Amino acid sequence: MSTDVAGSDPAAMGAASANVGFLDRAGLWKVVLGNFLLTIVTLGIYRFWAKTRIRRYFWSNITILGEPLEYTGTGRELFVGFLIVLAILAPLIVAYYVLQRILLGNPIAILVLLVAYFVLLFVLIHIAVFRARRYQLTRTVWRGIRAGQTGSSWGYVGLAVLYTVISVVTLGLASPWMEVGLERYKMNNTWFGNSQFRLKASGFKLFLRSLVVYALFFVPVIVAYAANFSWLIAAQRAGVGGDPGLPPPPEAFLLFFVAVFAGVPSVVWYTVAKFRYFANSTSLGEIRLKSAARTSSVLGYVIVFVLGLIGLVILLAIVVSVVAGVAAVSMSPLLSPDADPVSTAQAARAIYLVALPIVFLLYLPLYELLSYCWLQVSLVRHFATTLTIENIGELGRIAQAARQNPRFGEGLADALDVGVGVL
Amino acid sequence: MTGSATEHWEGRYNDGLTAAAHAARAVSLAGNLEIHSLEIESAEGQTLASWPHAEVRLIDRPGPHDPLRLARARHPDRLTITTPGALAAFERLCPALRKSAYKGPSWRAVAIGSAAALASFSFVFFVLLPLLARQAADWVSPAVEAQLGEETAKAVISIAIKLDDLKAKTAPDKGAQIKSRECHDIEGVAALKQLADPIEAQLHVPSPVHIRVVNSSILNAMALPGGQILVFRGLIDFVKTPNELAGVLAHEMAHIELHHPTEVVIERSASAFLIGLVFGDVFGGSAMAGMGQAMISSRYSRDAERAADARGIMLMEGAGLNPGSFAQFFKRLLEREGAYSDVASFLASHPATEERARLAEQAPTQGRTALDDKDWKALKAICK
Numbered sequence: 001m002s003t004d005v006a007g008s009d010p011a012a013m014g015a016a017s018a019n020v021g022f023l024d025r026a027g028l029w030k031v032v033l034g035n036f037l038l039t040i041v042t043l044g045i046y047r048f049w050a051k052t053r054i055r056r057y058f059w060s061n062i063t064i065l066g067e068p069l070e071y072t073g074t075g076r077e078l079f080v081g082f083l084i085v086l087a088i089l090a091p092l093i094v095a096y097y098v099l100q101r102i103l104l105g106n107p108i109a110i111l112v113l114l115v116a117y118f119v120l121l122f123v124l125i126h127i128a129v130f131r132a133r134r135y136q137l138t139r140t141v142w143r144g145i146r147a148g149q150t151g152s153s154w155g156y157v158g159l160a161v162l163y164t165v166i167s168v169v170t171l172g173l174a175s176p177w178m179e180v181g182l183e184r185y186k187m188n189n190t191w192f193g194n195s196q197f198r199l200k201a202s203g204f205k206l207f208l209r210s211l212v213v214y215a216l217f218f219v220p221v222i223v224a225y226a227a228n229f230s231w232l233i234a235a236q237r238a239g240v241g242g243d244p245g246l247p248p249p250p251e252a253f254l255l256f257f258v259a260v261f262a263g264v265p266s267v268v269w270y271t272v273a274k275f276r277y278f279a280n281s282t283s284l285g286e287i288r289l290k291s292a293a294r295t296s297s298v299l300g301y302v303i304v305f306v307l308g309l310i311g312l313v314i315l316l317a318i319v320v321s322v323v324a325g326v327a328a329v330s331m332s333p334l335l336s337p338d339a340d341p342v343s344t345a346q347a348a349r350a351i352y353l354v355a356l357p358i359v360f361l362l363y364l365p366l367y368e369l370l371s372y373c374w375l376q377v378s379l380v381r382h383f384a385t386t387l388t389i390e391n392i393g394e395l396g397r398i399a400q401a402a403r404q405n406p407r408f409g410e411g412l413a414d415a416l417d418v419g420v421g422v423l
Numbered sequence: 424m425t426g427s428a429t430e431h432w433e434g435r436y437n438d439g440l441t442a443a444a445h446a447a448r449a450v451s452l453a454g455n456l457e458i459h460s461l462e463i464e465s466a467e468g469q470t471l472a473s474w475p476h477a478e479v480r481l482i483d484r485p486g487p488h489d490p491l492r493l494a495r496a497r498h499p500d501r502l503t504i505t506t507p508g509a510l511a512a513f514e515r516l517c518p519a520l521r522k523s524a525y526k527g528p529s530w531r532a533v534a535i536g537s538a539a540a541l542a543s544f545s546f547v548f549f550v551l552l553p554l555l556a557r558q559a560a561d562w563v564s565p566a567v568e569a570q571l572g573e574e575t576a577k578a579v580i581s582i583a584i585k586l587d588d589l590k591a592k593t594a595p596d597k598g599a600q601i602k603s604r605e606c607h608d609i610e611g612v613a614a615l616k617q618l619a620d621p622i623e624a625q626l627h628v629p630s631p632v633h634i635r636v637v638n639s640s641i642l643n644a645m646a647l648p649g650g651q652i653l654v655f656r657g658l659i660d661f662v663k664t665p666n667e668l669a670g671v672l673a674h675e676m677a678h679i680e681l682h683h684p685t686e687v688v689i690e691r692s693a694s695a696f697l698i699g700l701v702f703g704d705v706f707g708g709s710a711m712a713g714m715g716q717a718m719i720s721s722r723y724s725r726d727a728e729r730a731a732d733a734r735g736i737m738l739m740e741g742a743g744l745n746p747g748s749f750a751q752f753f754k755r756l757l758e759r760e761g762a763y764s765d766v767a768s769f770l771a772s773h774p775a776t777e778e779r780a781r782l783a784e785q786a787p788t789q790g791r792t793a794l795d796d797k798d799w800k801a802l803k804a805i806c807k
Contacts, residue, residue, distance in 0.1 A: 074527030083536035087543035
């Protein structure tokens, strides 16, 4: 067997397992701000290169045995993929749009068209997700070996249709089986070099975990809703901002507390528990994964993110007030009560026209910074560094595989605006 | 360092065949980077690979303490240099070090993709959409047409008011301020009906034509789906004789009879929807917003205008009105066009105005005047 020079390499020292690492390389904020500016300047066309730069950053931060992942995709690939899909979709979209216009007055025809539209959209979205996953995997390289994905988009779509029907029929109770089924199809078709991943998970075990969400979220909300039913009806009749006529009973606040203090944490817990369960059920030959991801950490990142958003909105409110105040003072003759109403309206309009771009140009980049440089980085770091690879020495034995790789990427996913993966 | 002048660095090598890492030493030799194994048990000193300097690429920008991650262009093998401070030497040796390590599609593929998208869009805009819109205009039910017309009227009126506001900012007279959007002066409305009815009687349309006068200084009139005609105050101020206005109404009614407004609205909103897709607005929220703007600055095709002109003159003749003054109207529009090129009017800015004036001139000049003086005054004052 080959000697590994990385001195800390546990495989070389005979250790069986090692955690995935995260490098926290500097300069993500520069990537995010640069992407924002260039995307605006190019009316959105830069988004393909922007996505590529962000992915390159995240991939190169994740290390296994000290060696980072490499993202080999290019913006140009995404752009060409988008152009091709656009060329195919444009006539279809226009035909659909015109058809919808013609049939507008006929409720049955519109219903048929709408159902056809949603079925088509469902199918296209699942194809887009599966194809985008294939693209990203084939652009993922570690130690010179490419990952990949086999299987067919249509097989995946068929499975998704089947499980969705079952989930709907069982009012969502069966959705854990769907999650396991789709994840199994994806993982069992995932490769690193010539080695195939395996997911051995059961829908029932995930269902047991979903009971926590039922117990802490759905059931209490329904109970609280029922307890306040008469008050809620009165409130609804009074409409938004209307006076329901009777004061809210103390239990009315139960809804709010249940949703915030039990509902949100239970959903986060389920998401993290699902990740752990899937990771712990995944193997790659003799290699196994073990995740120790924590709900408390993830919840903490999300809470700080939400607080940051609130702070951002307050900051914007202050900036806009200051700008509007300065503008109002400088235009005070136009705003005085005895001024011509037309010029007053124009002055107010001018203030609005100044304030709007400020909100836009300040909020969007700050939001992106908060989202990428705090939330996404924290989540990726946490899920990566709590992931242990057992039997990691076997990784070195995996060989390159010759697979047909897609030449272009993700056009469909972009056209449908499907968020694929974290990024 | 050995005493020799050859430069060398240590690190690890991945051969691109397996995920094993091999301890290696890289040596710069005669324009190549020779990579030698440092593995003691098996193959010490054996050459693992030889990379031409010109093909060496940096995988990502390293920080000051990061190892150097290198690739050979278009090859799967990787070299990681752990010897500190190697970057400067590689910058010197490898001319294309900072070029992208990843090939990606060629510019030819980009060109082909762009051409395909462009061809598809041209096909959609110039062939498919006009064809579908023409068919759709014939198939669409009266109820849907009425709904389309109502939506469009709302969008057009709100934009007309915005345009007036903008003008009011620069124009010295602030009389353009809008009190109400539509003009309902009873005598004026009656006079307008008297003017329009004989023309409408000649028309073959499923539902009656509904004429609305909008209190806006825009010099324009337009036909909308569902048999609506919007006449802006600016046009009523501009016309000098009842027959000029009758000519405009006949022209717009001809558009309605020929389904042109429905065609244009469907075409414009579909293209706005499609353009939204390119810039990432998938569900077409901007389509309706763009429609009013499109309609106000919209032009029918030359063929459509010719057809409406011809049919409009026929309608006037049928109503026993003298169509001759329609020519006067176009002549005066032409003069005004020279003076105010920024006038927001598709009649005034139509490139074929000159040709249309000539066409109208050839029309017969007998026939009566549409309104007497008293009614004409009432009509001119419809917005007062």
